[in-house]
Amino acid sequence: MNVLDLRDAARAHRPTLTVLPHLVESAKATWTGRMINEHGSAQVFEALAVQLAAAGLEASRVDEVRGFADEERRHGVLCGAVVEALGGSALAEVPSPEPVPMHADARSPLEAALRNVLSICCLSETVAVALIGAEREEMPEGELRTLLTTIWADEVGHARFGWKLLDDVAPALDLATRDRLGDYLVVALEHLVRHELVHLPLASAPPPEGAVLGLCSGRDARSLFFDTVWSVIVPGLEARGIPARRAWAAARARLTSEAAAA
Amino acid sequence: MDEQIRKNALRAAARVALGITALGATTGVTAACGGGLAPVRTDDAYLIDEPPHEDGSDILAAADAACDAPADGGGADCEKVLADAAADPAFAELLEWRFEKPVSMPPISDELRACCDADLHDPAFRFGGRVLCCNVAGDGITSNGGAAGCTPWGPAVPPAMFAPLEVA
Numbered sequence: 111m112n113v114l115d116l117r118d119a120a121r122a123h124r125p126t127l128t129v130l131p132h133l134v135e136s137a138k139a140t141w142t143g144r145m146i147n148e149h150g151s152a153q154v155f156e157a158l159a160v161q162l163a164a165a166g167l168e169a170s171r172v173d174e175v176r177g178f179a180d181e182e183r184r185h186g187v188l189c190g191a192v193v194e195a196l197g198g199s200a201l202a203e204v205p206s207p208e209p210v211p212m213h214a215d216a217r218s219p220l221e222a223a224l225r226n227v228l229s230i231c232c233l234s235e236t237v238a239v240a241l242i243g244a245e246r247e248e249m250p251e252g253e254l255r256t257l258l259t260t261i262w263a264d265e266v267g268h269a270r271f272g273w274k275l276l277d278d279v280a281p282a283l284d285l286a287t288r289d290r291l292g293d294y295l296v297v298a299l300e301h302l303v304r305h306e307l308v309h310l311p312l313a314s315a316p317p318p319e320g321a322v323l324g325l326c327s328g329r330d331a332r333s334l335f336f337d338t339v340w341s342v343i344v345p346g347l348e349a350r351g352i353p354a355r356r357a358w359a360a361a362r363a364r365l366t367s368e369a370a371a372a
Numbered sequence: 373m374d375e376q377i378r379k380n381a382l383r384a385a386a387r388v389a390l391g392i393t394a395l396g397a398t399t400g401v402t403a404a405c406g407g408g409l410a411p412v413r414t415d416d417a418y419l420i421d422e423p424p425h426e427d428g429s430d431i432l433a434a435a436d437a438a439c440d441a442p443a444d445g446g447g448a449d450c451e452k453v454l455a456d457a458a459a460d461p462a463f464a465e466l467l468e469w470r471f472e473k474p475v476s477m478p479p480i481s482d483e484l485r486a487c488c489d490a491d492l493h494d495p496a497f498r499f500g501g502r503v504l505c506c507n508v509a510g511d512g513i514t515s516n517g518g519a520a521g522c523t524p525w526g527p528a529v530p531p532a533m534f535a536p537l538e539v540a
Contacts, residue, residue: 143523151526182526189525211532229530236385238525244373244381245522261525268527269388294533301531309524326522330373335524337378338385346389 111203114149120190120200125253127195128322136316137323138198141189143309146204148261149186155179155268157210158226165219167275174271181264188257192324220279221287228291228352229298231272233343237306238265240338241331248321258324273346280350292353299339299354299361306335 130137159175190200213222242262249255280288314328339358347354 140523144525147523147526149526154527154529185525208529210529213533215533225533226530230527232389234527236389238527239388240381240385241522241524243384244377247377247380248373265525266384266388269385273389297531297533301528305528306524310522314522327373328522330378331522331524334373334378334381337382341382342385342389346386349390 112206114146114186114202114204116145116149116187116190116200117194119187120145120194123188123191123257124195125192125257127192127254128252130319130323133316133320133323133325134196136314136320136325138193138196140314140323140325141192141196142198142200142202145186145189145193145200146202147309148182148189150182150204150207152179152182152186153207154210154230155182157212158223158230161210161212161219161223161226165223167220167223171271171275178264178268178271181268185261185264188261192254192257196323217287217290221290224276224279224291225294225298227272227275228295228347229301231269232276232347233298233302233339234305235265235269235272236343236346237302237335237338239269240334240342241326244331244334245321245324245326248326249324250322252322254322254324276347276350276352280352283351288351289353292357295347295352295354295357296360296364299358300364302339303361303365307332310335 155175155178159172159179162175163169163172187200193200210226213225216222216225239262242258242265246255246258246262249258283291310328310331312328312332314326314331316325316327320326344354344358
């Protein structure tokens with residue numbers, strides 16, 4: 111385990127929060143989790159930047175992705191600032207980072223990079239746009255909402271990067287490549303469901319005033335998550351010639367059979 | 373979650389993924405967020421599609437009512453109503469519409485039964501939430517046990533590839 115210590119940086123950004131003593135512990139846990147997730151995501155974008163460079167993409171795109179890594183670190187600080195404002199400490203033990211797969215089994219460096227772009231930008235970050243967007247709308251005006259808006263705006267940029275890249279490169283992809291990306295999507299979607307559901311526990315059922323501190327209903331968020339996949343991500347990928355509908359059906363079949371066997 | 377908030381959140385994601393700006397949407401996405409895409413549609417009908425057969429909703433509502441009466445044998449009523457409903461083509465289509473999974477009941481699948489037993493008692497989740505709560509994968513995965521709230525932020529490390537399964 112490693113230690114993530116953002117205390118000094120976070121304390122400079124502490125927002126003024128509404129005092130809700132009965133929700134403080136939940137809020138601390140939530141924002142600590144977000145701090146860890148966000149800060150840890152920096153390495154995902156750093157690895158993606160390296161991969162995009164190796165695939166021969168323009169330097170401007172590579173630089174943009176490196177910037178995303180900086181933004182994720184900043185988000186970690188901002189989430190830590192909320193922890194500090196709640197009376198907690200922006201300090202946590204974190205697991206050693208997982209290696210980001212470079213997909214050596216892909217047929218080309220571009221295809222390998224697109225796998226990660228699909229997973230990171232078109233799936234994870236697009237879901238984040240919906241989930242954080244909803245939380246932001248539920249939150250009353252104030253410093254925390256401003257902080258959340260900052261994070262959300264960046265997440266929009268991260269997601270849009272992937273969709274824009276697909277717009278630019280997908281027309282030149284042959285059918286076989288699109289088909290293989292569809293195969294990867296099965297894995298990526300299954301992984302997405304597992305990841306999101308673990309982080310959207312049904313047990314999270316705060317009272318209505320919890321929205322003030324960014325506490326969301328796990329059940330609501332799960333519902334929105336699945337709608338985002340089905341209503342936005344799948345048609346978005348299909349529109350770019352990636353067989354996402356087939357992939358989603360396959361991913362669901364895998365998850366369902368696993369749950370039935372459990 | 374308020375339905376309008378839900379729609380706005382989906383619109384925001386759709387604007388990113390599909391380049392769509394829904395008329396009247398006030399998601400707050402600014403140029404700083406990478407905005408500026410030209411609106412290509414002005415409705416959000418694609419987001420919140422109606423089910424193919426409204427009759428299917430009625431059947432679900434009847435099942436809900438049965439499930440909501442545990443004091444007078446609601447469990448058994450629920451089973452019967454859902455078994456009857458499962459034989460109805462409209463119900464099957466309704467499930468396919470949102471579930472995208474084969475409907476091979478009766479007998480009632482465990483997942484639908486579980487949904488009936490638990491999730492439908494939440495009045496806030498009558499329909500849209502219902503099918504999602506029935507997602508067996510969702511309930512088959514344990515929570516992280518640590519974080520008290522929703523912490524889905526930040527992209528996870530992407531998975532490596534495996535050999536794709538043959539899907540019937």
